[in-house]
Amino acid sequence: MKRLPVPALVLTIVSAAPALVAAQPPLRIGLDTQATEWIVSLEGGGQICDRSGKPLMKLAPDEKLRIWWDSRGLSDPTAEYRIQVGKPHTAAEAATLMKRLKELGEAPDRLKIPDADTWRVVTGHFREAREAEPVLQKLQDLGFEELWVATEPRPNQPHKGRALYAVTDRYERRALPLEGVWLKPTGDLTALQGKGRYRGKVEIFPNAQGRLTVVNTLDLETYLRGVVPKEMGAWEFPNLEALKAQAVAARTYAVANRGKRAADGFDMGDTVADQVYGGRDGEQSLTDRAVQETEGLFATYGGKPIQALFMANCGGHTTDVSQVFGGEAPYLRAVPCYPAKPLTLPYSSGQPTTSEIQQPWLSWELLRLASVAIPASWLSGERLAKPASQGDLAEPVRLLQQRLGVEAQPLAREGNLYLGLARAFGFQRLVEGQERPQDAAYFLPAALPEDRLLATFLTRRGIVPASAWAASEPVPLRQALQVLGRLWQELEAFAPGEGSLLADRQVRRKRGGPEPLALASSLLLAEEGPDGSLRLVPNAEIQVGDRLKWIPGEGGPAQVLVRRLDPDGAAWDRYNPTAHWRVEYTEADLLDTVRKRIKVPGIRELKADYNDQGRVQDLTLVDTQGRPHRVHGMHIRGLLGLKDNVFRWLTVGQGASRRWIFYGRGWGHGLGMCQTGAYGMALEGASFQQILQHYYPGMNLQRVD
Template identity: 80%
Template sequence: MKPLLVPALILSVASAPAAQPPLRIGLDTQATEWIVSLEGGGQVCDRAGKPLLKLAPDEKLRIWWDSRGASDPTSEYRIQVGRPLAAGEAEALMKRLKTLGEPADRVRVPDADTWRVLTGHFPEAPKAEPLLQKLQDLGYDELWVATEPRDSQPRKGRALYAVSDRYERRALPLGGVWLRPAGELTSLQGKGRYRGKVEIFPNAQGRLTVVNTLDLETYLRGVVPKEMGAWEFPSLEALKAQAVAARTYAVANRGKRAADGFDMGDTVADQVYGGRDGEQLLTDRAIQETEGLFATYGGKPILALFMANCGGHTVDVSQVFGGDAPYLKAAPCYPAKPLTLPFTSGAPITAEAQQSWLSWELLRLAAGIVPVEWLSGDRLARPATTEDLAAPVLALQQRLGLDPAPLSRNGHLVLALARALGLHTVVEGQERPQDAAYFLPPEVPAGDRLLAAFLTRRGIVPAALWTAKEPPALRQALLALGRMWQDLDPLTPGEGALLMDRQVRRKRGGPEPLALSPRLILAEEAPDGSLRLLPKADIQVGDRLKWISAEDGSAAVLVRRLDPDGAAWDRYNPTAHWRVEYTEADLLALVRKRIKVSGIRELRAQHNEEGRVLDLALIDSQGAAHRVRGMHIRGLLGLKDNVFRFLTLGQGARRRWVFYGRGWGHGVGMCQTGAYGMALEGATFQQILSHYYPGTDLRKVD
């Protein structure tokens, strides 16, 4: 099988790349105390390395910042005016605002060469409303109340303490401490374990900043599994692509949060980092096999943006963050031609197009209890007879380890099946005549009522069957027999994704071979759960297969599941498609967190060809338009992505807004789920990176 053909990245390897300086990762800036312990014990030092006190193995120490009053707020509210702009455009906008008596400044967008223009400083969002209204009246239609870090200076007169398990308190330097374990790990209670250097020191807001300093490759061991875990995306090539992207992002964004005392945080605002507790063996391997490799453009590491799920197509960076990057252009998340593998049924299959009669119970019976030739609408529509079912009942008794008992010719055939499997023995003392009267029509004979009620209560037989004028059809009898079998011996079909080499990968498992019975029954499951038999099928790599095993372990029945999320590479994420519904009041409350409006008259969305909303106009109840673009759109509406359509139901206060969408994230750069889908179809990590970051080189950077 040929691998997916995508232009590969150019690989340039320098002979002796310089070691990257350590990274400083901010783990927290909000708490005023931490409980810590050191692997093998160790020392608490000042930040210059001078020992202050010693900790025994497993000893816990409380680091406490005596704030002596309420801490300063760490954030404030500001009004962003317009979309991100180039430097010159941002300066011009700031001058216009200054002439209006509203001084403004600019903040660089970390993920693009653009700037956000901000004005006003407010402790609470409602206090920004007068200025918001003023700017709206002056014709600024794209406004946003943004939460921004607040600048402040540390207060004097506070103290940092260490409190031992014995409640002994010792003053620590106001500059903070360095935790030095005898082993490798420092533990922060409620947070996790961390390699490298961990420091705790007071910040300007009267809280404690925790910083983990470590080398780049060790840092990646805690990042890659958090961004693209091996349990969810167990493909080495996809994980290698993520390792390169994460390494590149880290170097390109070094110092991004220098004002806070570290390079980057450990959340989705930068890259999710889980320390030692996040590490996995397969992601460790991906990092090792790409050690030192960066995606570059013009010899420099790129802004390697990525998101969970692109919704079928990525988007140009200019339409989200502003600016322009040749390697952050829109890219499809669909193969030009899906990679499929042929499968053929080894059993005679009916040619009927619609097979509404087919069920998992019938497929299970056809895997060795009844002849596969019975799986025909005409055959199953015939009246069932004792002669038909005698052999299947005997085979099922043997399979279940029951003593052989002949199928009675007296009474209702379905009740005879139940008695042959011993279900009548569980009725006495369990079922009551009152329950039978509740479940059953009065026509059911007295001697059959308790067993019939039991079968009805268990969902094995519909109540209408007991009063049918015609004898049960073979399909009805087999369906009842199959459900009795399921009740006595529940079947969980095997399940796994189809791989290129015709192996399967179970969830949270590795690749494994799937032997097929020579008499294989091939079927297909639609998104609504309905089944149909197939004489043959070209099954797309990555599709989920279900199978029922024969007694020798081979797959006697193979069912291909038509993925409800379609054929895209990014269909393996639960958010490939989604639906969100709001009441009028809920949507209005959500919008008012960002924009001051009295009500919502309508939403007008401008879509690109891939269905992504690039520009949203909210028309308020007064008829004024409020424009929102890029990242702000999904934030305003509380949606996972900008790929959506919507409809409204009802009128006035009873109106409901229903959004149908796909994807999760900003849509720029590498689609993580798409990378996994590409890898399933045979793409290498170089090909994955080339597809999502076109024109880049893969090299070791000096």
């Protein structure tokens, strides 16, 4: 067994430093800011109170209440358009740029990037994106690069509405305080229709945009119970160590970003813009355990909680924060998502296997027959190419008849072999009254075969190829066995067992727990390529995490084991559907996508600058007038509507008929912990401490009791 070469890790859990206080204050999570009404109910009933806790009205168990903000017509816009100038800057660079813009008659501002010590410089205030075009053109003409029309929150005063109302099931309307309400259940949960159930305190109050803000206030550890399964659920990543790494990262991110959205009346939202939070309905038992077993642990650097960024899938390698948000963070450095030496487990065949490298004749029907009815020695190209005879097939037919419990019909010694196999299992009883001579004329040659209706049935079901009826050469054994296997499938449908290999030689089926896999001593071992082709092998070093398929014997251990070569390769992050992806655009569709971000007359070409790991750092779009539009970091994937910046592309066709085909890998910004990679590391035996140390180099674990 090859063991995972994980660097030695000395884990030191230190006491709380001043940056981390022992008693973490509750978190205020924004659940929504856009609706103007909510239908609520309280577990066990309860009371609707003002935000100071003074009771206003009672709510019975299972009673629903509509809370409605009457904003007296249209509400104010929630956002405005501004022009971002350049990539993220340090404070000094931002000051220099702002000075230059002021000299040009602009009124710039700088906006801090929450997850880095860098700033965005923006200018202008526009109600519509098109209103920004004259200023955009002016700045382009003056040589400014990487200009971006961005939407920004628009500061405003609360829109004066008629009132906040509660409407009961009996359509009684009660006025509520304009400051909003606190929903206090007798039990633990507050339910928001269409949203979910929530522990802790839930408040609803009007906001500056003439809508309703919903805030859930609760303690940090309870919050994590609703975050970890939404960010890295136990169904998709059923490994405790990986989930514990996610719990520490989520806990650290929450503390480091407390107050990030204070202007909106809460600390963080419940979406991917911060951390996805699902409340009580998101909780799972395994993620609850991960939160509990890491309670009070934070990832720190220099005694302070780190910006514990993470993404779904890093595309084989993470990147440096300087290439995404700008600035520096020693623990947000580029690291590989490949093991130095994968953990593999040896498996050997107990059967004599062919030495042929190319085995295009091998199929699941033949493998299944080899598990029960034919000798493994028949599975060679030379043997299968020989003509089949009724004598060859008599014993396999008898064994299958016995297995299926059908009336024993000996295989006819004369006549068409395909028809003889079908009659041996009684299929001739199905055709009278169903198959028609006209259909036989449609499918079959005029002169063949003798039982045209049965042949039509076999052709219709895909058991015998239509072309086989006109073949003049003797039926090869391979083709005869394929037909026998398909007849078996008709009477006893089969799908192979399937699961991922674990380090202790157990397997995990999809959405299932670990289970042992018993293997026969005379095992047939095969590999399945990404294209579905099969090949017998004498032995294999199977990487932990690879998908296995198996064919069990009759009530016993598996007789056939097939290792699937993962199309996404050997990376730790290969367990995500976005490990590799392909996106195709027509010229018009790509132009529409680009125009959501920048205004261009058309696209002449794209040019990309890559880092050493194949991630696009800078992209230049040259428009049809020859003007370059430069985009950096996270804006690149947003501009092209792609999942990640790890991509290359081909173009096919010319002009308006041109198509853009992007091939890429990964999903996210590429910074910090790769969630899928954490799962891959855990499968190979890494602890949650080792996972965190790998993706956040130099971090320490610090406990706050």
